[in-house]
Each structure stands twice: as C-alpha cells, then as structure tokens.
Amino acid sequence: MTHQRAASSPRTVLELFWAFSWLSLQGFGGVLAVVQRELVEKRGWLSNEEFVEDWAVAQVMPGPNVCNLALMFGDRHFGWRGAAAALAGLLALPLVLLLTAATVYGQLAGHAAAAGALRGMGAVAAGLIAGTSLKLLAQLRQHPLGLALVVAVALGAFGGLVLLHLPLAVVVFGLGGAACVLTGWRLRRGASS
Template sequence: MMNEQPLNTPKSPSDLFFSFAGLSIKAFGGIIVFAEQMVVEKKRWLSRKEFLEDWAVAQTMPGAPVMNLSIMIGSRHFGVMGALAGLTGILLLPLILILLLVCAFAYFGEDPRIVGALQGMGAVSAGLLISTGVKLIKPLKVNPLGKTICAILGLSCFGLIALAHYPLATVLICLGPLACILAYFKFASSVPRESA
C-alpha cells in the first residue's frame, strides 16, 4: 500500500483568503465538489477522511457548510485572523457578483434563453454533487459505525429528503444525534475495560 504524502498547511491568512475566494467564484450550484477538490486534492490541507469529518461537522452548524469549513480551517491554522480571512474570502466575491446579477436579472429575467441556461446549470450541479458523493464513499469504509450502518443512515437521509420531502434541518436533527449515539456506543464497546 502506498504511503500518502504529508499534508500541507496554509501559508498565511492571505493564502486562505485567496484560496477560498477562488473557490467561491467557481462554485455555482454545488460548492462541496469544488471545496473537496481544493482542500483535499489541490492544496492538500486535509485528507479525504478529515474533509469528510469536517464537512459533517460544518453541516450541523448554523450557516452555510462551506462558510463553516472556511472558519474551521482558518481558525485551526491562524486563529481569529485565519477564520476571518477564510470567511471573507468565501463571501466577498459572491456578494459582489450576486449584487451585479440581481441588477442584470431585473432587465433580462424574462428572456427564455436565460431561463433555459439556469435550468441547464441545475442539471450540471446535480451531476457534480453525485460524483463528489461517490468519491466520498471510500473513507466511510473505515468509519467506526461500519459500512452497513453508514449505508442505512445514508439511504434513510436520502429517502427522507428526496422522496418524503422532509426539510434538511428536520432530517439532521433526527439522524444526526442517532448517528452520534451509535458511534458513541460503538467506541465504548471497543475500548478495553480495566480490570478492578
């Protein structure tokens, strides 16, 4: 088995800012794809397993997961300055772009070509999300819950959101603590007890 290369660290808060700014400007419709690509494959700030763990935590926190991830990575390396650099990087360019697009949409929003282009981008985003989901399955093989429980939780989440149309927050509130409790008991049962 090949040894993985050591992970890198961000060079400075400005490295965080520009990296997350670049990420935010190309991530239309599904940022997890580009976040995983940048953080794991390009910059190598996190391993795929660490990214999956951090992304799971980022999704349970209030706010957009990618904002939470930028704050987590930034604060881990540069404290408050790093957190602010990552957060500013992820927000600044999209904010400017959204303001410009809102102004343009006020004039061109009824054009059928524009409507068709936006619908086409939705289909592409769905494909990108599916491909990233497939790439992130591999680290689940070593998840403490085991493949079967991970598959049951994943399929339950998909079924509740996509088929039963429950809101994401409701599903996370129900399945998140259940997964945490299962993981806790799995760890507790695997830790050897000291003899009295």
C-alpha cells in the same frame, strides 16, 4: 480508527484568503465538489478523512455549510484572523459577482434563453454533487459503523426527506443523533477491546 493527516497547510493569512476566494468563484450552484477538490486534492490542506469530519460538523452547525467550514479551517490555522480571512475570501468576490449578475438578470429575465441557461446550470450542479458524493463514499468504508450501516443511514435520511417529506431538523437530530450515539458506542467498544 486511524487518521491520515494533511500533508501541508496554508502559509499566510493572505494565502488562506485567496484560496477561499478562488474556491468560491468556482462554486456556482454549490461548493461541496469544489471545496473537496481544492482543499484535499489540489492543496493538500486536509486529508479526505479530515475533510469528511470537518464537513460533517459544518453541516450540523447552523448557517451555510461552507461558511462554517471556512470559519473552522481558518481558526484552526490562524485563530480569529484566519477565520475572518477565510470567510471574507469566501464571500467578498461572489458578492460583487452576485450584485452584477442580479443587475444583468433583471434586464434579461423575460428571455427564454436566460431561463434555459438557469435550468442547465441546475443539472451541472446536481452532477457535481453526485460525483463528489461518490468520491467521499470510499471514506465511509472505514467508518466505525461499517459501510452497510452507513448506507442504511444515508438511505434513511434520503427516504425521510424525499419520500416522507420530514422536516430537515427531524432527520438531522433524529437519525443523525442516533448515528452519532451509535458511532460513539462503537468507538468506545473498539477502544476497550
């Protein structure tokens, strides 16, 4: 499988900090849609292929996905300083906003309008995640397992989590591990032919 490389990269640690700050300020309710749009489509720091691979690694590592991605991305470009800058950019301004919002919400928690606003934000977040998933689906056509098997794995994960109520660790290590082994086998088989 050939990989398209990103066209550019961050020029300074400060640029990296502000990029992740801007990214985090847009990511209310989840950042997957925002991360892909900012790093791939707007800035061109990652290709779609690189994003899918990095996001997959970030998801299986312990901790918040986007924090893992920020650490990996920052380290790749500027070492430990880049990792610290990307993570600080991701967390500093949202922390201030969260503390402010918590204070305001403490005053308004009993109002019906506040509860309605939170439910509305949940619907928007679900739509953003669904939209980004559809964008990334195109990349899965190039996956070594083939689109049909990848969709079967995705449906298996959905079924395991939503329908069978299996623990996330069981799905990630069981189904995810099997998909990794099968992908490695297919890549080795393809390289030897």
